[in-house]
Amino acid sequence: MKKWEFMPDIKNQYKLIPWILKQFHNFVFQTEKSAFIWKLGERSLSYTVHEKGGGKLADVDISLAKESGSSPIAETRIFSVGLTPMKNVSNVDKGSISIELKTVGKRLKLAEERFDDLYNRFFPRDENGLVDWPKTTFWEQIRNSQRSKDTRIDLPLSQCGLNCIFCSTPVNGYNLKPEALRLLQYEQLQNAALEIGTAAKPGLRLQFFSTDPIAHPDIVSLVKLGKLAGYDSILIYSAMMCELADGLLSELIDAGLNSLDVPFYGVTAEVHDKVVGRSGHFECLMKVAREAVAKRISFKVHSVAMNINSHELEKIPKFVKELGGHFYDFLFVRDDGCSRVPVRELTPRISDLPKSVRRRLNLSIPCLGVGKDFRGKEDLTGASLSDRIQKDKDAHLDSRYKYEFADKCKRCKKRHLCSGVFPPYLEVYGDEEFEPFS
Ligand code: SF4
Numbered sequence: 476m477k478k479w480e481f482m483p484d485i486k487n488q489y490k491l492i493p494w495i496l497k498q499f500h501n502f503v504f505q506t507e508k509s510a511f512i513w514k515l516g517e518r519s520l521s522y523t524v525h526e527k528g529g530g531k532l533a534d535v536d537i538s539l540a541k542e543s544g545s546s547p548i549a550e551t552r553i554f555s556v557g558l559t560p561m562k563n564v565s566n567v568d569k570g571s572i573s574i575e576l577k578t579v580g581k582r583l584k585l586a587e588e589r590f591d592d593l594y595n596r597f598f599p600r601d602e603n604g605l606v607d608w609p610k611t612t613f614w615e616q617i618r619n620s621q622r623s624k625d626t627r628i629d630l631p632l633s634q635c636g637l638n639c640i641f642c643s644t645p646v647n648g649y650n651l652k653p654e655a656l657r658l659l660q661y662e663q664l665q666n667a668a669l670e671i672g673t674a675a676k677p678g679l680r681l682q683f684f685s686t687d688p689i690a691h692p693d694i695v696s697l698v699k700l701g702k703l704a705g706y707d708s709i710l711i712y713s714a715m716m717c718e719l720a721d722g723l724l725s726e727l728i729d730a731g732l733n734s735l736d737v738p739f740y741g742v743t744a745e746v747h748d749k750v751v752g753r754s755g756h757f758e759c760l761m762k763v764a765r766e767a768v769a770k771r772i773s774f775k776v777h778s779v780a781m782n783i784n785s786h787e788l789e790k791i792p793k794f795v796k797e798l799g800g801h802f803y804d805f806l807f808v809r810d811d812g813c814s815r816v817p818v819r820e821l822t823p824r825i826s827d828l829p830k831s832v833r834r835r836l837n838l839s840i841p842c843l844g845v846g847k848d849f850r851g852k853e854d855l856t857g858a859s860l861s862d863r864i865q866k867d868k869d870a871h872l873d874s875r876y877k878y879e880f881a882d883k884c885k886r887c888k889k890r891h892l893c894s895g896v897f898p899p900y901l902e903v904y905g906d907e908e909f910e911p912f913s
Pocket residue numbers: 840841842843880881883884887888889890893894895909910911912
């Protein structure tokens with residue numbers, strides 16, 4: 476049997492999964508013996524099946540295996556093999572390809588037994604189990620990809636384990652089998668490392684986002700890389716307070732984390748825990764707050780204004796200040812289409828919110844005293860929020876989301892300073908509270 480080689484040469488290769496499949500291509504498809512020719516697409520996991528000396532017969536997709544919902548030709552702990560024959564392919568050929576694909580599945584299973592070895596060689600670890608970045612084969616690539624701006628890393632794969640009522644992340648997430656998720660997380664780890672690169676000048680910030688960065692099994696290694704790479708500020712946005720309180724925050728701080736951004740949905744466990752759908756979360760949040768302040772890292776707090784917590788919102792900034800943190804924004808509920816509770820039920824009427832809350836909302840609506848003075852402030856991409864509102868007729872504070880205006884806003888003299896509201900606000904509350912400036 477052919478001896479396996481695990482010496483990655485990933486020059487110009489930024490995707491771990493296709494790279495791995497390429498290593499196993501001849502073994503998995505038995506290319507020398509097969510009655511067909513199997514061609515791996517350059518940039519994806521799709522293959523085409525050709526008749527020897529003839530035309531294309533079928534497409535084959537090798538995707539990551541899901542816990543439920545697919546009906547593949549073959550499936551392993553990690554991969555799922557699907558077949559799409561060309562229209563004119565005979566039933567005999569279809570049958571032969573299906574039989575071969577079942578064998579492909581068996582060989583993929585054998586190949587997967589070597590993956591742990593491959594991960595270990597690809598991401599060598601130190602005595603603490605953290606990735607030893609200078610020993611990775613792509614260390615030179617990391618060092619050569621110099622960053623001169625703040626870097627934002629999205630780690631969207633992992634679930635936070637909470638059930639916040641406004642959240643629109645699917646409850647089942649990616650629904651991948653655990654081993655498939657692990658492979659994807661390794662790919663994400665490599666991509667994130669290359670994205671982090673090195674800080675080409677002092678003062679740069681590295682920020683980790685998405686649901687939820689600390690759920691990535693190698694988040695401590697990534698923070699360590701950020702420090703090694705010369706970033707001055709390393710920040711994580713997280714809602715996983717119980718995991719942080721359970722020792723992870725200390726590990727992250729030791730690795731180089733110096734800024735944490737967390738949500739407070741109320742000043743009592745009763746309200747906060749109800750919003751996140753997990754009892755005991757508020758208690759963990761207090762522990763995290765105390766540790767962050769005691770260890771002198773920057774402790775930032777935001778909140779989301781909803782009907783369920785509107786009576787406690789006003790108290791949050793003072794409460795956070797007394798803890799030693801810095802409260803910066805109330806976010807307004809936006810409709811992503813699949814929040815746990817319909818956005819209509821969550822959304823507060825803006826003019827019912829206390830003035831002090833309105834001033835700190837992440838919208839800008841002059842006639843309601845909503846929004847901070849954004850002049851001089853930059854968003855995460857480095858763009859000025861006020862510039863964005865003023866230059867862009869659609870007035871996007873955040874380009875990922877839709878905003879809308881009432882008809883009467885057309886005659887408002889301050890329309891150019893206004894962000895508008897998220898749909899379906901006008902449908903729920905109408906436009907009575909808005910007063911155009913003349
Ligand atoms: S009237 Fe309309 S455009 Fe003018 S500030 Fe109010 S919401 Fe904005």
